[in-house]
Amino acid sequence: MTAPNLGWFYYRxxxxxxxxxxxxxxxxxxxxxxxxxxxxxxxxxxxxxHKKSILKENTVVLKQRxxxxxxxxxxxxxxxxxxxxxxxxxxxxxxxxxxxxxxxxGYNHGISSEADFKVGFYFDHTTGLPIIPGSSVKGVLRxxxxxxxRKDEEKLSKEEKDxxxxxxxxxxxxxxxVNRKTEANISFFSNREIDTLEAFVFxxxxxxxxxxxxxxxxxxxxxxxxxxxxxxxxxxxxxxITPHINREKPEMSPFTNPNPIQFLKVLPKVKFRFxxxxxxxxxxxxxxxxxxxxxxxCFIGAGAKTNVGYGQFEEGFEEIMGSVPESVVRxxxxxxxxxxxxxxxxxxxEAIVIDSTKKLVKAIVGxxxxxxQMSGVCPENDSVVLTSINSVNSRQIILQVGFLRxx
Numbered sequence: 381m382t383a384p385n386l387g388w389f390y391y392r393x394x395x396x397x398x399x400x401x402x403x404x405x406x407x408x409x410x411x412x413x414x415x416x417x418x419x420x421x422x423x424x425x426x427x428x429x430h431k432k433s434i435l436k437e438n439t440v441v442l443k444q445r446x447x448x449x450x451x452x453x454x455x456x457x458x459x460x461x462x463x464x465x466x467x468x469x470x471x472x473x474x475x476x477x478x479x480x481x482x483x484x485x486g487y488n489h490g491i492s493s494e495a496d497f498k499v500g501f502y503f504d505h506t507t508g509l510p511i512i513p514g515s516s517v518k519g520v521l522r523x524x525x526x527x528x529x530r531k532d533e534e535k536l537s538k539e540e541k542d543x544x545x546x547x548x549x550x551x552x553x554x555x556x557x558v559n560r561k562t563e564a565n566i567s568f569f570s571n572r573e574i575d576t577l578e579a580f581v582f583x584x585x586x587x588x589x590x591x592x593x594x595x596x597x598x599x600x601x602x603x604x605x606x607x608x609x610x611x612x613x614x615x616x617x618x619x620x621i622t623p624h625i626n627r628e629k630p631e632m633s634p635f636t637n638p639n640p641i642q643f644l645k646v647l648p649k650v651k652f653r654f655x656x657x658x659x660x661x662x663x664x665x666x667x668x669x670x671x672x673x674x675x676x677x678c679f680i681g682a683g684a685k686t687n688v689g690y691g692q693f694e695e696g697f698e699e700i701m702g703s704v705p706e707s708v709v710r711x712x713x714x715x716x717x718x719x720x721x722x723x724x725x726x727x728x729x730e731a732i733v734i735d736s737t738k739k740l741v742k743a744i745v746g747x748x749x750x751x752x753q754m755s756g757v758c759p760e761n762d763s764v765v766l767t768s769i770n771s772v773n774s775r776q777i778i779l780q781v782g783f784l785r786x787x
Contacts, residue, residue, distance in 0.1 A: 382456075383452070383456040383457045383507075383508075384448075384452070384508065385503075385506075385507065385508030386449060386452065386503055386508040386509070386510075386616070387503025387504065387505065387508040388508060389448065389449075389508070390449075390489070390497070390501060390503065390644070391489065394442070394445055394446075395414060395416075395491070396414065397413065397414050397415055397416060399414075400412065400413055401413075401414075401440075401441050401444050401445070403440060403441075403444050405440070412437055412440050412441045412444075413437065413441070414437075414438055414441045414442070415434050415437070415438065417430070417431075417434050435492060435493060438491075438493045438495075439493050439494055439495045440495075442493055442495035442496050443495040446495065446497070446618065449616045449617075449618075449644060450614060450616060450617055450618070451614060452614060452615070452616065453608070453612070453613035453614055453615075454509075454605055454606075454607060454608045454613060454614075454615045454650070455607070455613055457507060457509055459507070459509055459604050459605060459606060460606060460653075462506075462507055462604075463504075463507075463511070463602060463604035463653075464653075464655075465601045465655050465657075467599075467657050468601055468655035468656060468657055469656070469657050469658055469666060470655070470656045470657075470658045470666055470667075470669070470670040471653055471654055471655035471656060471670075472653070472654055472670065472674050473606060473651045473652065473653050473654075474651070474652055474654065474674070474677060474678065474693035474694065475609065475649060475650065475651050475652075475693060475694040476646055476647070476648050476649065476650045476651075476652065476691075476692070476693060476694075477648055477649075477689075477692045477693065477694055477756070477757060477783070477784070477785060478648040478689070478756040478757045478783065479619065479645070479648065479689055479690055479756065480617070480619065480645040480646050480647050480648050480690060481510075481645060481646035481650070481652075481682070481683050481690060481691050482499075482501075482643070482645050482646075482683045482684040482685055482690050482691060483501070483502045483510060483511075483512055483516070483646075483682070483683040483684065483691075484500050484501045484502025484503075485499040485500055485501070485643070485683075485684040485685075486500060487499075487500025487501070487502070488500060489501070494640070494642075495642070496642065497618070497642055497643055497644050498641045498642060498643060499641075499643045501643075501644045504602070504604075509604065509605060510605065510615075510616070510646050511602045511603060511604045511605070512602065512603040512604075512652065512654075512682050512683065513602055514599075514600040514601045514602050514603075515600070516682065516683075517600050517601075517602075517603055517654060517677075517682070518582070518600040520676070520677060520680055520681075520682050521581075521600075521673055521676050521677070522578070522581075522582050523680065524550075524551060524554060524676045524679075524680060525547075525551060525574065525577075525578040525582070526544050526547035526548050526551060526571075526574060526575075526578070527544075527547070527578070528544050528547075528548075528571070528575055529575050529578055529579055529583070531544075545571075548571050548574060551569075551574055552568055552569065552574075554672070554675055554676060554679065555568060555569065555672070556568070557675055557679075558668075558671050558672055558675045561675070562671055564667070564668050564671045564672070565668075566664065566668050566671075566672065567663075569663065573663055576662055576663060577662035577663050577664060578662075579662070580592070580598075580661045580662030580663075581598050581662055581669070584597045586661070592661075596659055596661075597659060598656065598657065598658050598659055598661075598669070599656065599657040600656055601655045601656065601657075602655075603652045603653060603654045603655070603682075604652065604653055605646065605650050605651065605652055606651045606652070606653050607650070607651050608647065608649065608650045608651075609649040609650070609651065610647070610648070610649040611647055611649070614647065615646060615647055615650050616644060616645070616646060616647065617644075617645060617647050618642055618643070618644060618645070619642070619643055619644075619645045620640045620641060620642055620643070621640075621641050621643070622638035622639065622640050622641070623638065623639055623641070624636040624637060624638040624639065625639075645690070648757070652693070654673070654674075654677065656669075656670070656673065658670060677693060678692075678693050678694075678785060679766075681693065681784075687725075687726040687768065688726075688768070688770070688782065689755075689756060689768060689782040689783070689784065692784045692785060693785070694785055694786070714764065715732070715764065716729075716730035716731050716732050716742075716743060716744065716764050716765075716787075717730045717744075718744040718745075718747070719743060719744060719745045719746075720746070723745070723769070723772055723776045723777075723778060724769065724772060725769055725770065725771065725772060726768060726769060727768070727769045728766060728767065728768050728769075728784065729743055729745070729766075729767055729769065729781065730743065730764060730765070730766055730767070730787065731743040731752065731754070731764070731765055731767050731781065732762060732763070732764050732765070733754075733758060733759055733760065733761050733762065733763045733764075733765060734751065734761065735761065736758045736759065736760050736761050736763075738753075739753060739754045739755070739758045740752070740753060740754070741754045741765065741767065741781065743767075743778075743781075745778065750777075750778065752778050752779075752780065752781050753779070753780045753781075754767060754780070754781050754782065754783055755770060755780060755781070755782045755783065756782050756783035757783050758783060759786050763786055764786070764787045765783055765784070765785065765786050765787060766784045766785050766786075766787055767781035767782060767783055767784055768781060768782045768784055769781055770782045
């Protein structure tokens with residue numbers, strides 16, 4: 381493969397102190413070098429000036445090098461030939477939505493330079509492509525389950541048991557959404573049946589609590605990008621968060637100058653293929669599990685910062701591998717469901733687009749109709765969308781929501 385390994389470049393070659401960069405500034409070309417000398421003792425005035433000079437030059441170099449991420453085309457890597465798993469029996473493609481996808485932000489990355497990426501990013505070790513590890517896919521899917529089987533019932537308080545009951549209801553709601561969109565015909569499970577399904581899929585245990593052979597369990601493989609539908613085939617871009625926190629006087633934080641933090645992301649409109657080896661068991665057959673997993677991923681998302689819109693995917697049930705017949709797919713939702721939850725940042729609510737040009741949506745909150753500004757992608761008028769509450773004022777009025785996906 382002739383395409384460069386972006387993972388190696390991100391964590392190693394990005395800080396190459398031996399390679400010179402020829403950069404044109406103000407119509408003059410000049411050689412610049414990256415250096416770690418700024419880490420040396422700078423207690424003297426001369427040392428401090430030398431440190432500032434090195435950091436300034438590092439900023440120029442890193443700005444130039446960071447551009448190498450943004451012009452790479454996904455087609456150069458031919459990911460299908462590398463990542464397609466021959467033993468996968470089921471799979472589907474989902475498309476990233478605005479603002480994109482973050483994965484691997486827990487890895488250390490970044491130095492004292494405003495031009496550097498300040499958080500980590502997950503790349504496949506061999507190809508250098510951004511992927512979602514199979515273990516992460518499995519973790520996202522399990523997060524939708526109640527998790528009661530991992531708790532000691534005798535040690536749970538009444539409040540904890542009530543919270544678990546809400547999680548069971550949430551899972552039943554996901555099943556209802558799958559049944560609404562397709563003819564999966566998944567029965568509304570009792571708590572015990574949901575526990576049995578969770579134990580089979582994630583613990584490898586049958587209905588009797590016996591351990592199942594590894595070769596007869598559900599298996600989860602890496603999700604990989606297949607194609608970039610926009611941006612001339614490019615798939616990576618930088619983005620910023622701008623916290624403004626005054627640690628000495630927290631009450632002055634809203635008036636503090638923001639501190640831009642740069643990070644790398646997968647662009648919107650990049651298709652990812654999720655692939656599984658699914659086994660009938662736990663109360664569901666392979667196709668029912670596939671549809672259930674897809675709905676969970678579309679609702680919860682994957683990666684970091686999903687509460688502010690990153691890591692969300694467009695649904696597209698028609699893209700399921702081994703396509704579902706047209707008679708199975710239902711018509712899109714016509715009316716948004718009334719919102720009866722808490723009014724706070726990160727909560728999800730349904731709305732209908734009333735003005736796509738101005739990005740205005742209408743939602744029913746607490747029995748009252750509200751017109752709300754929506755950020756991100758905005759479908760055509762009369763589209764029912766799932767959104768995330770972005771900002772709320774002191775009177776518990778929703779000021780802005782962010783687009784997640786169309787319903």
